[in-house]
Amino acid sequence: xxxxxxIWAMVLLLPGCEHTQIKSQGVKGVEDPxxxxxxNAQRSRExxxxxxxxxxxxxxxxxxxxxxxxxxxxxxxxxxxxxxxAGQLQQSKGTCGAKSPWAKRPAAIIFDLDETLLDNSAxxxxxxxxxxxxxxxRWEIWVKSEEALAIAGAVDFVKDASKAARIYYVTNRECRKxxxxxxxxxxxxxxxxxxxxxxxxxxxxxxxxAKDRSAFYLKGMYADLxxxxxxxxxIATKHRIAMLVGxxxxxxxxxxxxxxxxxxxLAPLWGKRWFIVPNPAYGSWPxxxxxxxxxxxxxxxxxxxxxxxxxxxxxxxxxxARMNKLKVWFPLE
Numbered sequence: 001x002x003x004x005x006x007i008w009a010m011v012l013l014l015p016g017c018e019h020t021q022i023k024s025q026g027v028k029g030v031e032d033p034x035x036x037x038x039x040n041a042q043r044s045r046e047x048x049x050x051x052x053x054x055x056x057x058x059x060x061x062x063x064x065x066x067x068x069x070x071x072x073x074x075x076x077x078x079x080x081x082x083x084x085x086a087g088q089l090q091q092s093k094g095t096c097g098a099k100s101p102w103a104k105r106p107a108a109i110i111f112d113l114d115e116t117l118l119d120n121s122a123x124x125x126x127x128x129x130x131x132x133x134x135x136x137x138r139w140e141i142w143v144k145s146e147e148a149l150a151i152a153g154a155v156d157f158v159k160d161a162s163k164a165a166r167i168y169y170v171t172n173r174e175c176r177k178x179x180x181x182x183x184x185x186x187x188x189x190x191x192x193x194x195x196x197x198x199x200x201x202x203x204x205x206x207x208x209x210a211k212d213r214s215a216f217y218l219k220g221m222y223a224d225l226x227x228x229x230x231x232x233x234x235i236a237t238k239h240r241i242a243m244l245v246g247x248x249x250x251x252x253x254x255x256x257x258x259x260x261x262x263x264x265x266l267a268p269l270w271g272k273r274w275f276i277v278p279n280p281a282y283g284s285w286p287x288x289x290x291x292x293x294x295x296x297x298x299x300x301x302x303x304x305x306x307x308x309x310x311x312x313x314x315x316x317x318x319x320x321a322r323m324n325k326l327k328v329w330f331p332l333e
Contacts, residue, residue: 040131050280068153079107107165108239112246115279162208178223247279293321
């Protein structure tokens with residue numbers, strides 16, 4: 001074990017240009033603090049073991065199965081009126097007994113998609129091989145390919161959940177334009193190709209409600225719903241939110257800060273109404289760790305024209321801020 005840790009530490013310390021057979025083109029005209037090649041190479045190393053763990057380890061599959069089995073065990077209790085609600089907005093509302101305004105509302109279960117129900121580790125592996133940071137255009141091509149797999153246990157549990165409650169898929173997959181009133185198939189394809197591609201892939205994988213557009217909420221799909229929290233609030237106006245299933249804290253609550261402020265109230269929901277699938281590769285948690293660098297990043301990178309340029313520029317200060325969060329043991333002399 002010690003030798004493995006030593007080897008891993010040495011890999012992390014290798015310079016960013018060691019694999020010369022794969023060269024990043026970087027971003028023309030942008031000189032971030034570490035150079036685009038270094039940013040790409042470092043990011044590749046960061047998600048290498050996470051991606052391999054997700055693709056090959058029995059432990060990852062077991063953790064996903066455990067999450068869905070735990071949710072299944074709570075399904076009857078969670079969807080039964082008369083118990084506390086799982087939605088952030090409904091925490092202060094009390095129970096939904098016979099006289100409660102929640103009593104006649106149908107139960108709803110909200111699922112995230114990526115790394116909760118859908119396995120995108122092949123796209124992460126592509127990033128590693130190509131030594132590139134996340135790219136919106138490349139991601140859209142991946143979604144269009146319809147090659148995402150189902151997370152272990154996901155399809156069977158969502159089928160069971162759909163028999164007990166109204167299910168919604170709330171995802172950060174994104175529409176190019178709002179499609180509130182769009183019905184024409186060609187315009188829908190132009191304005192929100194990721195919706196159609198996602199629905200198609202989920203139908204092929206066997207997920208319920210995959211043909212039901214009203215079951216899906218994508219980022220930017222509706223002009224007045226600009227965040228997952230806003231979508232949850234919208235769903236909560238007509239439903240009792242009985243259960244939330246995701247891979248990121250923001251699939252459950254508005255922000256890390258809100259959770260920290262209300263942890264005593266919210267933490268008991270884990271394993272009862274909130275169920276999380278592990279995702280070591282990406283998420284909102286690294287952003288929380290690098291918040292200390294926000295001012296430096298804004299000053300150094302805010303003037304750049306595109307998101308891709310700003311991402312490359314921000315990489316080094318954000319990386320250093322995260323390194324400073326390590327809880328390090330130093331051997332005694």
